[in-house]
Amino acid sequence: MGHKVVAFDISVVRSLWETRVKKHKARQKKEAERLEKSALEKIKEEWNFVAECRKKGIPQTQYCKNGVKDTNMRLLAKMEKNLLTKHRTIPKARDQQNSPFVFELSGEHWKELPDWLKEQTHLKEWHIQNTQIQAIPAYLELFQAMRILDLPKNQILYLPAEIGRLKNLKKLNVSFNHLKTIPPELGDCENLERLDCSGNLDLTELPFELSNLKQVNFLDLSANKFCSVPVCVLRMSSLQWFDISNNSLNDLPQDIDRLEELHSFLLYKNKLTYLPHALLNLKKLTLLVVSGDHLVELPTALCDSSTPLKFVSLMDNPIEKTQCQDDNETVKNKQDRQHLDKEFMKAYIEDLRERDSVPSYTTKVSFSLQL
Numbered sequence: 001m002g003h004k005v006v007a008f009d010i011s012v013v014r015s016l017w018e019t020r021v022k023k024h025k026a027r028q029k030k031e032a033e034r035l036e037k038s039a040l041e042k043i044k045e046e047w048n049f050v051a052e053c054r055k056k057g058i059p060q061t062q063y064c065k066n067g068v069k070d071t072n073m074r075l076l077a078k079m080e081k082n083l084l085t086k087h088r089t090i091p092k093a094r095d096q097q098n099s100p101f102v103f104e105l106s107g108e109h110w111k112e113l114p115d116w117l118k119e120q121t122h123l124k125e126w127h128i129q130n131t132q133i134q135a136i137p138a139y140l141e142l143f144q145a146m147r148i149l150d151l152p153k154n155q156i157l158y159l160p161a162e163i164g165r166l167k168n169l170k171k172l173n174v175s176f177n178h179l180k181t182i183p184p185e186l187g188d189c190e191n192l193e194r195l196d197c198s199g200n201l202d203l204t205e206l207p208f209e210l211s212n213l214k215q216v217n218f219l220d221l222s223a224n225k226f227c228s229v230p231v232c233v234l235r236m237s238s239l240q241w242f243d244i245s246n247n248s249l250n251d252l253p254q255d256i257d258r259l260e261e262l263h264s265f266l267l268y269k270n271k272l273t274y275l276p277h278a279l280l281n282l283k284k285l286t287l288l289v290v291s292g293d294h295l296v297e298l299p300t301a302l303c304d305s306s307t308p309l310k311f312v313s314l315m316d317n318p319i320e321k322t323q324c325q326d327d328n329e330t331v332k333n334k335q336d337r338q339h340l341d342k343e344f345m346k347a348y349i350e351d352l353r354e355r356d357s358v359p360s361y362t363t364k365v366s367f368s369l370q371l
Contacts, residue, residue, distance in 0.1 A: 050347060101145075106130045113137060121145075129153045134178075141165035152176050152196075153339075164188035175199045175220070176335050184209035187232075194218040198243070199338050201225070211235035222246050222266070223338040234258045245269050245289070245345075246338065257281035267291070268314045268345075274298060285309055287349065 110131040141162035156177040164185030176199035187209030203224040210232040249270035274297035292313030
């Protein structure tokens with residue numbers, strides 16, 4: 001029995017593949033043209049450029065004029081060179097004068113504060129970050145000259161009650177730790193001006209004793225589990241910036257207008273269905289950021305372009321939600337994501353402040369950035 005052999009003309013096979021190659025190249029060219037015209041590529045390029053500038057400490061005014069960003073890399077190199085030159089001209093005497101009063105510590109190998117720190121009671125500032133430290137010792141009360149406690153991104157589980165003895169404390173930053181409560185004694189720090197408790201994830205309430213903090217003008221409670229605005233906050237009569245975004249708020253108190261000095265109010269990523277008319281009584285309010293996904297009622301005057309108020313309603317990207325809502329996500333990953341989200345919103349709000357007007361709503365778009 002013989003074998004059947006199928007014979008092909010080689011020119012036919014060659015012609016077939018040449019046609020396929022031509023079609024593939026045409027598709028590639030068309031896709032390249034589409035990406036070139038796409039706004040997302042331009043946005044990604046701008047944000048990479050901005051991230052690089054922020055990393056190198058270059059101020060936004062150097063590369064952004066009237067809301068337009070110049071992303072020329074040669075300009076970046078020039079700005080970086082000028083910035084380095086400027087830093088070299090800072091008198092060394094000034095650095096030597098400040099450094100004896102400032103304590104800095106970072107690195108994951110640190111699990112507790114060094115023993116010798118207890119003797120350095122002349123210090124005015126602590127800057128401790130990215131460590132494995134879980135507790136701040138009670139001898140903190142010995143540092144009566146303390147003005148700044150900057151303790152972000154550690155593993156701190158609680159603050160000692162002795163923190164209330166720091167009568168000269170101006171700034172307290174305990175963001176992105178593991179705090180579940182704030183000691184009532186903090187209310188005795190009557191000169192406190194800035195309080196940042198963001199990113200602790202499980203913080204649900206502030207003690208009423210914090211009502212005594214009449215000098216606080218900046219308060220950040222974002223990325224926690226607050227179901228309502230704490231009562232003590234409504235008694236912080238000097239409050240100007242209030243961020244309670246990314247919590248579980250269902251409504252706002254009807255007496256929110258007690259915050260007469262408030263000029264920036266961040267409420268996005270909550271479950272608000274309406275905004276109270278009391279917001280219209282905040283005469284100094286110039287920036288209000290909310291999530292518009294659940295809003296069904298709001299005062300129409302908030303959207304009036306004739307007022308100085310910039311009202312921004314963010315519509316969350318559903319793609320982002322499905323990617324981020326993972327039950328098995330670790331606390332560290334959640335905190336990292338919240339930190340990146342805050343950095344993004346900080347840059348966005350800075351850009352908003354430079355604009356004459358804002359859109360009636362904004363859709364957040366997901367894309368990868370290396371920050």
